[in-house]
Amino acid sequence: MKTYLTSLWQLLFPNLCVACGNPLVTGEQTVCLQCLYAIARTHYATKADNPIEQLFWGKVEIEKATAWGHFSKGGTLQALLHALKYKNKPQVGYVLGEQFAVENATWLQNIDVLLPIPLHQKRLRSRGYNQAACIAQGIAKQTNIPLSEEVLIRNVSTQTQTQKRVFERWQNTQGVFSLQNTHGLQGKHVLLIDDVITTGATLASAAITLKQNIPNITISIAAIAVAST
């Protein structure tokens, strides 16, 4: 009876895929399998010296870095990340984080703590959630790696600076983050998590702040998407 009522409810009010709008079937959540599989993977996690790692060369020492999918204009990943950031769909972040973790289980094996890149308080209040934290929660659920939102604090609300040249952007990222509750991170391998990597400037800034303040910390970086500038 309960199953019947659930089916009837789903028939009347079907859950729709956030990306393509088609009704979801049993077992699918938020995003249909077809859309999930359609996302073009980078496979960077299996490539040493991949383009994401190269973004940090000469700036800060990173153990390894990856981005899961290619962010292309009009593509599925763009639709999903847009819904995550601007359409009040935090669950998209959980789904993408879980999928990332499923496909990168080996890569994630030696990570001790997940650190999502925080939003500035002002942005967090207007959005209601931090999209990077949603992704990190999906990864944490899948891997049982502890997650901390208490370490990194964002001091500056950086606007998207697409007009600025890359070099200028690097200069603008000093002092973006400060730290708290860093006890216990000494000697640990942390994973910085963000939704999209473009120049890597924000992530580098966070990594530099962690390196400067916590002895023997190892830092890796993961994003759901890579967007070329």
Ligand SMILES: [Zn+2]
């Ligand atoms: Zn879909």
